[in-house]
Every structure is written in C-alpha cells, then in structure tokens.
Amino acid sequence: MRSLHWFTQVLEVAAALAAAPLFHGWVNQCRAWLQNRSAPPLLQTYRGIRKLFYKDAVIAERASPLFRIAPYVVFATMLTAAAIIPSMGTRLPFSSSADAIALVGLFATARVFLALAAMDIGTAFGTLGARREMMVGFLAEPALLMVVFVASLISMTTSLPAISERLATQALTLSPSLAFTAVAFTMVLLAENGRIPIDNPATHLELTMIHEAMMLEYSARHLALMELAAALKLFNYACIGFALFIPWGTAMGGGGPGALLAAVPILGAKLAVAGAALAVIETVSAKLRVFRAPEFLATAFLFAVLGLLVH
Amino acid sequence: MSLRIAGRTLFPLGAVCGLAVAVAAAMSMTMPPESMQLVIGLPDLPMHVRLDALSRVFLFLLGASSAGISIFAAGYFRSGQGTPPGLLCLEYHLFLASMGFVLLADDAYSFMVAWETMALTSYFLVTAQHRIAEIRQAGFLYLTMAHVGALAILLCFGVLQGGSWHFTFDAMRAAHLAPSWAAAAFLLALAGFGAKGGIVPLHVWLPEAHPAAPSPVSALMSGVMIKMAIYGMLRVSFDLLRGLDWRWGLVPVCLGLFSALYGIVFAAAQTDMKRLLAYSSIENIGILFTGLGLAMVFRGTGMPEYAALALLAVLYHSVNHAFMKSLLFLGTGSVLHSTGERNLGRLGGLIHRMPWVAWLTLVGALAIAGLPPLNGFVSEWLLLQAFLYAHAVPHSFVNMLLPLGAGVVALVAALSGYVMVKFFGVVFLGSPREPSLASAQDAGVMERIGLAWLALGCVLLGLLPAQIIPALARVAAELHVGVLPDSAAPWWMLTPLNNGQASYAPVVFAAAVLACVLLAILAVRLLYHRRVRRAPPWDCGFGGLNWRMQDTAEGFGQPIRHLFTPFFAMRRELPSAFDSAPTYRVVIGDRIWHAVYEPxxxxxxxVAGVCARVQQGRISLYLLYALITLCTLLALVL
Amino acid sequence: MTPVPFVMQLLNALAAMLLLLSFAMLAQRRVVTLVDLFALQGAVLCAATLLLAWRTGETNLYISAALTLALKVIVLPRLLHRLIRRLGVYWDTDPLLNIPGTMLVGLMIVVFAFGLAQPISALASTATRSAVGIAVAVILLAFLTMITRRKAMSQVVGFLSMENGLFFGAMSATYGMPMVVELGVALDVLVAMLVLGVFFFQIREQFDSLDLEELEARKEER
Structure with missing residues (x-):
C-alpha cells in the first residue's frame, strides 16, 4: 500500500509536469475557437518551450545572480506545489510536510522571487510589472488563504488531501459557504494566472500587461522555465479547485490501484471541462483597467470572508 | 582613540555574554522556576528575582539576538559627531543589562527600576547624534511616551497589589481582585506596555525614534526592547492578574489587528528605509497583541489547548521578530554607513557593490514577509491554526467576528510581502539612483558576522520549529494556560495539537524545494547547454535607458496609497501644466498624529501657563511655599 | 452532528446563492447586469419556494413559486430592460462609496443580520439555521444598494431585491404569508414598477437626467 502511495506521489508530479503545458495549450485552443480564430495545435506550448531551451540565453549586463536563480526557484516552488495538491490520489506521502497554508506560502514565495527578479535589471517595464504583480498578489493571496481556511473549517483540518477526502466522503454536504468560496476561488484563479479580467496573456501592450512585463528581460532557458512554471501554476490552481469543490473521482484512502487508474481519465475530463470554462470566462469578459483590479480582488477577498461568515 | 579600542573589545565581550545568557536560558528551560532575594536594594525593600520559563524564553531572545547585534556594533560605531564611542558603549551595555533585569524582576520596585533604566539608556542611545535638532525632538517624543507608559504600568501594579500593600509579584498572584479592578489593571497594563510596544494609537514615537537612533540601537529597540512590552503584557495578563473576564481579551485582538493593518499600510507608503522598518515593527507588535488576546479568549472560555497554541504563536513570533527585524535594521545600518543615505529614492543596485549585506538582508526580508521555509512563516502558521478554532468560542457575535481576524492576518501577511519586495527591490536591486553609490563598500568582517548570525537564526528557527516548540510549550504549562499534547510525530514534523489536523515539516519541505532547484539546474545543463551572452537590457529600441526610468519608492507604494486612501493624511503638490520646472511632492502624514497628538x-x-502663575521667581515666595507645605504636613501627621 | 436532510441542505445552498447574488448586485456598476442579477435572484427564490413546497406539500407555496417566476423572473426584468433601452441608462456613475468599501459595510451588515437572527431561528421550528439570517441580510443589503447608488434605475432594482428578501424571510420562517397578502404584494410590486416607469420619464423630461442629484438640488432654500 505504501509503495502505491509513493507511486501516486511520483505519478502526480510527473503528470503535472507533463500535462501542464497540455492544459495551457487546451485553454488557448478553446479560446481561439470561441473567438473565431484558427486554433494553434494542442502541443504548441511544448514546442515553444522546447525551442526556448535550445536558444542561447541573453542576459542583461547588470543582472545579478538573483536574476539567474529566480527562474529555477519559481519553477521548483511550482513543482513542489504540484506534489502537495491531490490531483489523482489523496494519500500523498509528501503532503503531510506541507499543508494548505504552506501551499499558499509557496505561491507567495514564487511571486516574491518573480517580482524581485523583475526589479533586478532596473528597467521601467520590470519595476512596473513587479509593482502590479505585487498589487494583484497582496489581495489574491489572502483571498486564496481564506478559501482554504473556509474549507479547513468545514473539514477541521488544514491538510489539503485530507480536506479533499472529507469533502468527498461526507454525505454530499452542500455547504453554503463553499458556494461563496468557489466564486472567490475562481476570481483568484483568474487574477493569479494572468487571465483576462486582470491581465491578458496574449498582449504585449505596455499599459496593460503584468506578467509579461516581468518576463521581458528573460530569454531562452530561463524564459522556458518561467513559462513552464506559469503553465504549472495554472494546472496547480485548477487542481486545487478540483480538490476543494469537485473532489469526487480521485483515489481515496481505501482505493487500490484500480481507483488510481480510474482517477487519471477523470482528472483529464475535469481539466478539459475546466479549460473550456476558463476560455468561456475569458471570452465573455472584458479586461479591467489596472486600477479596477484591486476592486475585483477585494471583491474576491470579501467573498471568501463571507464564506467564512456563512459557515 | 583608546575608547574606540575599548569599544572594539567590549562589544565582542558583550556578544559573548549575550550568547552565554542565551545558552544558559535554553539549557535551563526544563528546570522548575527559581526565585531569590537579592541583598541589594533599599532597606526593608529587598529586590526579588525569579527565573521561570517565560523569563527564560525572553532571556534567550535577548541573549541570542543581542549577540549578533553586539558583534555588528563592534564594527559599526566609529567616532564622529555626537556621543563618543566609549560613552555609547557604556550606555549600550547598560541598556542590555536593564532589559535582562526587567525579565528577572519579581517585584514591582525592581521591575520599575529596570524598566526606567531601560527607557533612559535607550533615550540616550537614540539621541547619540544629539547635535541634530530633529533627533533631539524624536528622542524627546520617545522619552515622553515612555514615561506616560511607565506611569500607567506603575498604576497597574498599584491596582494589582489588591490592598495588601505588598509589591512583590507573589503577593499580586495571591491577591483577589474584583472584576472591575481586574479590568482596570488590565487596561492600565495595556496602555503602559502598549506605549512601549507601539500599539496604535500609542505608536507615534516608533517611526520617529527608530530612524534617529544608530542602526544597532534601532535593531535592539525594534528587535528586543519592544518585546519587553510583550513580556510585560504576558506577565500581567497570564501570571499576575487573576479573575479577568475573557471578553477583555477581545480588546488586544481588535487593537492588534488594527495596528497590524495600520502599520503595514504605512510601511508600504514610506520612502525612508528605517521608517519603513519601524512601521513594519508596529505591524508585528499588532500581530503579537492579536495572538495574546486570542490566547486570553481561549483560556477564558475553557479551551486550554487552543490557548496554549495561540500563546505559542506569540512567543515564537517574538523570537522570530527579534531575529529578522534586527537583521533588517543592521542591514540598513550597513547601507547607511557605506552610502550615507537613508532615503529610498537615492539608493538602488547595491547588490552588486554590497553582496554580503544584500544576500543576508534578503534572508531577513523573505523571513519577515512570512515565506516558507523561513521563520516568519512558522509563527504565521501557528497563529492561523489558532484562529481556526475561534468559531468555537461560546458567544454568538464573537464566534462570527473572531474568525474574520484570520482574514486580516492573511491580508497583513500578504502586504508585508509587498513591503519587503519594495524595501529589498528598491535598495538592492535595479540600477543605482545616485552616482555616488558606485563607490559603496561592502560591510566589514565584524558586521558580516553579526548579520550572518542573525540570518542563521532566521533559517534555523524556520527549519527546526519542532525542536523549539516543546520548550516554548513549557511556558504555557507553567502559566496554567494549557498543556499541549506530546507530539508523536517524527522529529522533523511540527504537529502542535497532535490530532492529525495540521502538520508542517519545514526540513522536508525545504529539502524538496532545494532538490527541485538543483534537479532543474542539472537537467537543463545536461539536456541542453549553458551558454550565456551578456547584452544591454532591452530598451524597446528607443535607446538611452537610464536609472530614472525605474520605479521609485513612492511609485511602488502608489497602489497602496490609492487603495487605503482613508488611512493617510496626504498633502500633494502637483505641477501645473505650464510649469517650466515641474515638481511633484507628496507628504504622507499620520491621521492619528494630527487628530490626537497635535491638539x-x-x-x-x-495648562502649563496656568500652573506658571505660582512661579513668580521670587525667593521669599518659594520660602513661603515651603513654610505652608511644612505646616500642612505637620497638621496632617500630628 | 446530526445529518441534515438533503432537501434542507439544498435549501441552505439556495439561501447562500441569494446572499451571493445580493453581494454581486452590491458590487455591480452596470445597470443592465444589475437587472440580470435581479432576475437570477428571482429564479433562485422560485427554486427555493418550489423546494419548500415539495417538502411541505403546501399548494399555496406552488402558487407563490409560479407567481415569483412570472413576475420576478420574466415580467419585471423585461420591463426594466425595456426601460433601460428607452432611457439609455446603461451605467451607473461612480457609486457614493467605492466598491470594496461598500462590500465591507455589507459584510458588517451580514454579521449584524446573522447575530440578530440567531434567537429567531432558534424559535422558528421550520427554518434552517441560516435562512432567517440570510433573509434579513438580503433586505439590509438591498437597502445598502439603494443608498450607495446615484441613478434612480439602480435604486428601483435595489427596492425590488428588498422585496425578494422579505419574501424569502416570510417563506422560510412561516412557510409563506397568507395567499391574499402575497397576491396583494405581488400586485403592489407590479403597479409600483409601472408607476415608477412613468415617473422616470417624467424625471428625465424635467431634468434631462436620471441622476438623483438633480432631484436633491430641488429643496427649499434655507
């Protein structure tokens, strides 16, 4: 049984690494279809990343070592996060070493390193991007924490797999507070992954961009790692959403290899639906002005707090 | 000259003493409380000292963090304007010793003597550069606030003795106070210790005094001295004061949450690096008071385990903050030394010139931002865990409102990340904002050792909480707050309540992240290549990229100013459209200062004018006063 | 913890949806979306009523549900949309208090409402734990929506949403008001809407705007 748990653990991380660009590509494809464009192939994200890895890295003259180490740190935090989140099975040996609060902390670490790296060169874009990223982050992070907190209150544990397991096995509790937190979580997901009401992943227009502004000085393998990390982040957020709000179908405590085998296509189906839904949200909503972003996020935060209240 | 050499040897000696105190405190943690009567003191008023778990924790905090600060100070103080180094050295060590005595005191007299010595020595240290008018002013403000606070503490002890007129702490423990008197004592303690700690609205001295003081002194004040206020508050509310209604615990929770938010929002708007850190201290004191109040609420409503958990968070955060805030203040000291600048608008790019200071300060900045696996995260985690049980408080409004505190704590933690990115990014990253910065020198050996010691503390406290928490849990047990269950988890795992609800293993966690980093580096090197080409940064084809295009500190804080406008009293000077030399200025004031202190x-x-009427400046009149006083006293006594 | 029957859970969830929609209305700047949200609120209310009717087997409640569906989901929103098109008020100007601030006040109102409703829901045998509290909260939030808006149009939507809260409160606490009262209220709302519609045109004709500040300026000189 233990070996199965370890296998689940390794499988989850490997799957996250492999499937994250695929999920990214899927969202892009859906978006293109909805917007009447011809869609890029599903594997486009892999191709982009692979191309970047083969290129020569160009680094600004006054870049410090912090700038070079940041992509690795950001990537590593996202990969570690993938090891905590129960996407296929809930019995993850590693997850006892970091609970949901630590997971939020992990995302914060990635954000801080990203922002610091962006400030390192000292260009207008970098600092602008860093400031905006932190502005989005300082409201999105507590909102996410509150979402997790509400789920913890309902299940009386802060360990993410345990939360997921309890929510799935309780006799179908339609907790009203989960409705609020689900809305809050969706808003946080959009903001944290640079999606449309807050940031547009497709634009390079300086007035509006956040994530891309921070990436501007990166090239080649560093950029590849950053893009991979961004894809992983989206994947991780989607999996957190599944774990909290639609936990059914993952391999629970008692389940043997069969349950794990069944969990793989279920996860695939969830991802496909979530990606399509994300594309729909992005297509039907308009991008907000940067100064409307705190309003959006404050709303998310307050919704999460409201979930706490309704509990 | 000889004095300077004395300073060079005395400071390291002080550091060794500090280390010895820390080691002794840590080793004796498992022993029962010891008390003693000293032979010194006034006749019939012997000084009582007592060493219990609470004192030991704070002695450890004092010793361990001051060791780093003293080593740094050995390399820092140079003769110049102001107080000569020898005198400074004396004051510094007196300051340290008085703080140690505050922790040991077991009666009100010795406590107040030590407390006042602490206030006075720190006042002289703050005004080391006493030729500068602003510094004198800041020092005076500090002294005033310290004395108003001390008065409140004195009155608090007066209430606590409960009619026995014995001022030993033992007598206070035995006294039975009516609920209203207990509340009065608690509020007096809150005012007195709050003034020392810098809880809003008694915080005004902090952002003035900290930038005025030399950096090691700022570090001591912010890292250690304001923890004495927490110690006093813990001592009064959990040890000396009995029979207080639990609802009073909500007062420190509310004040603490407000201070935390207020402090961090102001920190985000600052442009002076030491003021920024001072406001961040207000934030942390707020967090500590929140935890303290939460522990009181839990204890009073019959949930001892959760009370112990909240108390643990307070103690852990106290120790953490001592390390990280000292580290940051010392880092700013090194920057100040080598550049002569405190203004964030004239710094930048120092990571290239001062790599040691930059990287060690980064540890502190990440720690205080509450990022795992460093120490700030551990205490934040503990506090949030405690908040998770707040809904169980048996009172209908409280159990709804109290969990919302977790939201504020989360918001504050995220904002401190914002502030630290601003602080570190503007000071150390980017390109230099002044040409003179090109000649900045990295810190000397002593300074590096001091910084490294504190940074090491941050890392170890972050990685080994499971080893430290049993020691801290003794405090909760000894004060009869609550006993935490013994942990059945392996050594690397932190499971405070041991009920399978929450666990955190920073060692494993850090190892995993580190392994991922190394694997990624290795994989990239093996599978691809490691070619790097250096080029000028991308300038969008316009050319002429210069340092003025970077965000300033004002710019970085702008979203916060925009979002939290009601907090600030802002005065803007905007250029008109036809200005030939346009200037933009924004002055950020403290609303509380304008509303409360200025009037x-x-x-x-x-009032003084009225009082002055009795002062006529004639000797015969004063003699008359003396006569009247004498007569009155005689009439009263006889 | 005794297991709550599934129907009650569903009712609770619907109540939470009502509150969620109230907050969404509070945070909304666009008048068109406001009306859509109002229609959605009506739909949720209708579903909750149907659920309760099915559980208790009271025919009165079925009629109420039908009435809600007809009036609040179909007729009133269509009327409002038409008004918006004819009057051309798609946006509210900046609300009096910024949106996060409004939401914060809303949060406090919810705390107040829940605290207030705790003894009532202890008395009421029918209601679920939070339903009464949510009903009170919806009413008060609708008030807040009306207070913070400048345009008469949004105020009317707030007013209608308040009626939703009242209806839900009555339904969850006592299984609905007597049929006569309910029919009367429904008629009242419809008539009020029509009158207000006429009133809007009059206001606009007089002041060339639906901004209430124009109206507020017309007061006695002091």
Whole structure:
C-alpha cells in the first residue's frame, strides 16, 4: 500500500509536469475557437518551450545572480506545489510536510522571487510589472488563504488531501459557504494566472500587461522555465479547485490501484471541462483597467470572508 | 582613540555574554522556576528575582539576538559627531543589562527600576547624534511616551497589589481582585506596555525614534526592547492578574489587528528605509497583541489547548521578530554607513557593490514577509491554526467576528510581502539612483558576522520549529494556560495539537524545494547547454535607458496609497501644466498624529501657563511655599 | 452532528446563492447586469419556494413559486430592460462609496443580520439555521444598494431585491404569508414598477437626467 502511495506521489508530479503545458495549450485552443480564430495545435506550448531551451540565453549586463536563480526557484516552488495538491490520489506521502497554508506560502514565495527578479535589471517595464504583480498578489493571496481556511473549517483540518477526502466522503454536504468560496476561488484563479479580467496573456501592450512585463528581460532557458512554471501554476490552481469543490473521482484512502487508474481519465475530463470554462470566462469578459483590479480582488477577498461568515 | 579600542573589545565581550545568557536560558528551560532575594536594594525593600520559563524564553531572545547585534556594533560605531564611542558603549551595555533585569524582576520596585533604566539608556542611545535638532525632538517624543507608559504600568501594579500593600509579584498572584479592578489593571497594563510596544494609537514615537537612533540601537529597540512590552503584557495578563473576564481579551485582538493593518499600510507608503522598518515593527507588535488576546479568549472560555497554541504563536513570533527585524535594521545600518543615505529614492543596485549585506538582508526580508521555509512563516502558521478554532468560542457575535481576524492576518501577511519586495527591490536591486553609490563598500568582517548570525537564526528557527516548540510549550504549562499534547510525530514534523489536523515539516519541505532547484539546474545543463551572452537590457529600441526610468519608492507604494486612501493624511503638490520646472511632492502624514497628538501640545501649554502663575521667581515666595507645605504636613501627621 | 436532510441542505445552498447574488448586485456598476442579477435572484427564490413546497406539500407555496417566476423572473426584468433601452441608462456613475468599501459595510451588515437572527431561528421550528439570517441580510443589503447608488434605475432594482428578501424571510420562517397578502404584494410590486416607469420619464423630461442629484438640488432654500 505504501509503495502505491509513493507511486501516486511520483505519478502526480510527473503528470503535472507533463500535462501542464497540455492544459495551457487546451485553454488557448478553446479560446481561439470561441473567438473565431484558427486554433494553434494542442502541443504548441511544448514546442515553444522546447525551442526556448535550445536558444542561447541573453542576459542583461547588470543582472545579478538573483536574476539567474529566480527562474529555477519559481519553477521548483511550482513543482513542489504540484506534489502537495491531490490531483489523482489523496494519500500523498509528501503532503503531510506541507499543508494548505504552506501551499499558499509557496505561491507567495514564487511571486516574491518573480517580482524581485523583475526589479533586478532596473528597467521601467520590470519595476512596473513587479509593482502590479505585487498589487494583484497582496489581495489574491489572502483571498486564496481564506478559501482554504473556509474549507479547513468545514473539514477541521488544514491538510489539503485530507480536506479533499472529507469533502468527498461526507454525505454530499452542500455547504453554503463553499458556494461563496468557489466564486472567490475562481476570481483568484483568474487574477493569479494572468487571465483576462486582470491581465491578458496574449498582449504585449505596455499599459496593460503584468506578467509579461516581468518576463521581458528573460530569454531562452530561463524564459522556458518561467513559462513552464506559469503553465504549472495554472494546472496547480485548477487542481486545487478540483480538490476543494469537485473532489469526487480521485483515489481515496481505501482505493487500490484500480481507483488510481480510474482517477487519471477523470482528472483529464475535469481539466478539459475546466479549460473550456476558463476560455468561456475569458471570452465573455472584458479586461479591467489596472486600477479596477484591486476592486475585483477585494471583491474576491470579501467573498471568501463571507464564506467564512456563512459557515 | 583608546575608547574606540575599548569599544572594539567590549562589544565582542558583550556578544559573548549575550550568547552565554542565551545558552544558559535554553539549557535551563526544563528546570522548575527559581526565585531569590537579592541583598541589594533599599532597606526593608529587598529586590526579588525569579527565573521561570517565560523569563527564560525572553532571556534567550535577548541573549541570542543581542549577540549578533553586539558583534555588528563592534564594527559599526566609529567616532564622529555626537556621543563618543566609549560613552555609547557604556550606555549600550547598560541598556542590555536593564532589559535582562526587567525579565528577572519579581517585584514591582525592581521591575520599575529596570524598566526606567531601560527607557533612559535607550533615550540616550537614540539621541547619540544629539547635535541634530530633529533627533533631539524624536528622542524627546520617545522619552515622553515612555514615561506616560511607565506611569500607567506603575498604576497597574498599584491596582494589582489588591490592598495588601505588598509589591512583590507573589503577593499580586495571591491577591483577589474584583472584576472591575481586574479590568482596570488590565487596561492600565495595556496602555503602559502598549506605549512601549507601539500599539496604535500609542505608536507615534516608533517611526520617529527608530530612524534617529544608530542602526544597532534601532535593531535592539525594534528587535528586543519592544518585546519587553510583550513580556510585560504576558506577565500581567497570564501570571499576575487573576479573575479577568475573557471578553477583555477581545480588546488586544481588535487593537492588534488594527495596528497590524495600520502599520503595514504605512510601511508600504514610506520612502525612508528605517521608517519603513519601524512601521513594519508596529505591524508585528499588532500581530503579537492579536495572538495574546486570542490566547486570553481561549483560556477564558475553557479551551486550554487552543490557548496554549495561540500563546505559542506569540512567543515564537517574538523570537522570530527579534531575529529578522534586527537583521533588517543592521542591514540598513550597513547601507547607511557605506552610502550615507537613508532615503529610498537615492539608493538602488547595491547588490552588486554590497553582496554580503544584500544576500543576508534578503534572508531577513523573505523571513519577515512570512515565506516558507523561513521563520516568519512558522509563527504565521501557528497563529492561523489558532484562529481556526475561534468559531468555537461560546458567544454568538464573537464566534462570527473572531474568525474574520484570520482574514486580516492573511491580508497583513500578504502586504508585508509587498513591503519587503519594495524595501529589498528598491535598495538592492535595479540600477543605482545616485552616482555616488558606485563607490559603496561592502560591510566589514565584524558586521558580516553579526548579520550572518542573525540570518542563521532566521533559517534555523524556520527549519527546526519542532525542536523549539516543546520548550516554548513549557511556558504555557507553567502559566496554567494549557498543556499541549506530546507530539508523536517524527522529529522533523511540527504537529502542535497532535490530532492529525495540521502538520508542517519545514526540513522536508525545504529539502524538496532545494532538490527541485538543483534537479532543474542539472537537467537543463545536461539536456541542453549553458551558454550565456551578456547584452544591454532591452530598451524597446528607443535607446538611452537610464536609472530614472525605474520605479521609485513612492511609485511602488502608489497602489497602496490609492487603495487605503482613508488611512493617510496626504498633502500633494502637483505641477501645473505650464510649469517650466515641474515638481511633484507628496507628504504622507499620520491621521492619528494630527487628530490626537497635535491638539495635545497647545493643551499642555495652556495648562502649563496656568500652573506658571505660582512661579513668580521670587525667593521669599518659594520660602513661603515651603513654610505652608511644612505646616500642612505637620497638621496632617500630628 | 446530526445529518441534515438533503432537501434542507439544498435549501441552505439556495439561501447562500441569494446572499451571493445580493453581494454581486452590491458590487455591480452596470445597470443592465444589475437587472440580470435581479432576475437570477428571482429564479433562485422560485427554486427555493418550489423546494419548500415539495417538502411541505403546501399548494399555496406552488402558487407563490409560479407567481415569483412570472413576475420576478420574466415580467419585471423585461420591463426594466425595456426601460433601460428607452432611457439609455446603461451605467451607473461612480457609486457614493467605492466598491470594496461598500462590500465591507455589507459584510458588517451580514454579521449584524446573522447575530440578530440567531434567537429567531432558534424559535422558528421550520427554518434552517441560516435562512432567517440570510433573509434579513438580503433586505439590509438591498437597502445598502439603494443608498450607495446615484441613478434612480439602480435604486428601483435595489427596492425590488428588498422585496425578494422579505419574501424569502416570510417563506422560510412561516412557510409563506397568507395567499391574499402575497397576491396583494405581488400586485403592489407590479403597479409600483409601472408607476415608477412613468415617473422616470417624467424625471428625465424635467431634468434631462436620471441622476438623483438633480432631484436633491430641488429643496427649499434655507
């Protein structure tokens, strides 16, 4: 049984690494279809990343070592996060070493390193991007924490797999507070992954961009790692959403290899639906002005707090 | 000259003493409380000292963090304007010793003597550069606030003795106070210790005094001295004061949450790096008071385990903050030394010139931002875990409102990340904002050792909480707050309540992240290549990229100013469209200062004017006063 | 913890949806979306009523549900949309208090409402734990929506949403008001809407705007 748990653990991380660009590509494809464009192939994200890895890295003259180490740190935090989140099975040996609060902390670490790296060169874009990223982050992070907190209150544990397991096995509790937190979580997901009401992943227009502004000085393998990390982040957020709000179908405590085998296509189906839904949200909503972003996020935060209240 | 050499040897000696105190405190943690009567003191008023778990924790904090600060100070103080180094050295060590005595004191007299010595020595240290008018002013403000606070503490002890007129702490423990008197004592303690700690609205001295003081002194004050306020508050509310209604615990929770938010929002708007850190201290004191109040609420409503958990968070955060805030203040000291600048608008790019200071300060900045696996995260985690049980409080409004505190704590933690990115990014990253910065020198060996010691503390406290928490849990047990269950988890795992609900293993966690980093580096090197080409940064084809295009500190804080406008009293000077030399200025004021403290000045002056009437400046009149006093006293006594 | 029957859970969830929609209305700047949200609120209310009717087997409640569906989901929103098109008020100007601030006040109102409703829901045998509290909260939030808006149009939507809260409160606490009262209220709302519609045109004709500040300026000189 233990070996199965370890296998689940390794499988989850490997799957996250492999499937994250695929999920990214899927969202892009859906978006293109909805917007009447011809869609890029599903594997486009892999191709982009692979191309970047083969290129020569160009680094600004006054870049410090912090700038070079940041992509690795950001990537590593996202990969570690993938090891905590129960996407296929809930019995993850590693997850006892970091609970949901630590997971939020992990995302914060990635954000801080990203922002610091962006400030390192000292260009207008970098600092602008860093400031905006932190502005989005300082409201999105507590909102996410509150979402997790509400789920913890309902299940009386802060360990993410345990939360997921309890929510799935309780006799179908339609907790009203989960409705609020689900809305809050969706808003946080959009903001944290640079999606449309807050940031547009497709634009390079300086007035509006956040994530891309921070990436501007990166090239080649560093950029590849950053893009991979961004894809992983989206994947991780989607999996957190599944774990909290639609936990059914993952391999629970008692389940043997069969349950794990069944969990793989279920996860695939969830991802496909979530990606399509994300594309729909992005297509039907308009991008907000940067100064409307705190309003959006404050709303998310307050919704999460409201979930706490309704509990 | 000889004095300077003395300073060079005395400071390391002080560091060794500090280390010895820390080691002794840590080793004796498992022993029962010891008390003693000293032979010194006034006749019939011997000084009592007592060493229990609470004192030991704070002695450890004092010793361990001051060791780093003292080593740094050995390399820092140079003769110049102001107080000569020898005198400074004396004051510094007196300051340290008085703080140690505050922790040991077991009666009100010795406590107050030590407390006042602490206030006075720190006042002299703050005004080391006493030729500068602003510094004198800041020092005076500090002294005033310290004395108003001390008065409140004195009155608090007066209430606590409960009619026995014995001022030993033992007598206070035995006294039975009526609920209203207990509340009065608690509020007096809150005012007195709150003034020392810098809880809003008694915080005004902090952002003035900290930038005025030399950096090691700022570090001591912010890292250690304001923890004495927490110690006093813990001592009074959990040890000396009995029979207080639990609802009073909500007062420190509310004040603490407000201070935390207020402090961090102001920190985000600052442009002076030491003021920024001072406001961040207000934030942390707020967090500590929140935890303290939460522990009181839990204890009073019959949930001892959760009370112990909240108390643990307070103690852990106290120790953490001592390390990280000292580290940051010392880092700013090194920057100040080598550049002569405190203004964030004239710094930048120092990571290239001062790599040691930059990287060690980064540890502190990440720690205080509450990022795992460093120490700030551990205490934040503990506090949030405690908040998770707040809904169980048996009172209908409280159990709804109290969990919302977790939201504020989360918001504050995220904002401190914002502030630290601003602080570190503007000071150390980017390109230099002044040409003179090109000649900045990295810190000397002693300074590096001091910084490294504190950074090491941050890392170890972050990685080994499971080893430290049993020691801290003894405090909760000894004060009869609550006993935490013994942990059945392996050594690397932190499971405070041991009920399978929450666990955190920073060692494993850090190892995983580190392994991922190394694997990624290795994989990239093996599978691809490691070619790097250096080029000028991308300038969008316009050319002429220069340092003025970077965000300033004002710019970085702008979203916060925009979002939290009601907090600030802002005065803007905007250029008109036809200005040939346009200037933009924004002055950020403290609303509380304008609303509460400014009207106090004229009030005091008018009162003083009335009082001045008895002062006629004639000797015969004064002699008359003396005669009247004498007669009155005689009439009263006889 | 005794297991709550599934129907009650569903009712609770619907109540939470009502509150969620109230907050969404509070945070909304666009008048068109406001009306859509109002229609959605009506739909949720209708579903909750149907659920309760099915559980208790009271025919009165079925009629109420039908009435809600007809009036609040179909007729009133269509009327409002038409008004918006004819009057051309798609946006509210900046609300009096910024949106996060409004939401914060809303949060406090919810705390107040829940605290207030705790003894009532202890008395009421029918209601679920939070339903009464949510009903009170919806009413008060609708008030807040009306207070913070400048345009008469949004105020009317707030007013209608308040009626939703009242209806839900009555339904969850006592299984609905007597039929006569309910029919009367429904008629009242419809008539009020029509009158207000006429009133809007009059206001606009007089002041060339639906901004209430114009109206507020017309007061006695002091």
């Amino acid at each position: 106090l000045g004229p009030l005091v002056e008018s």
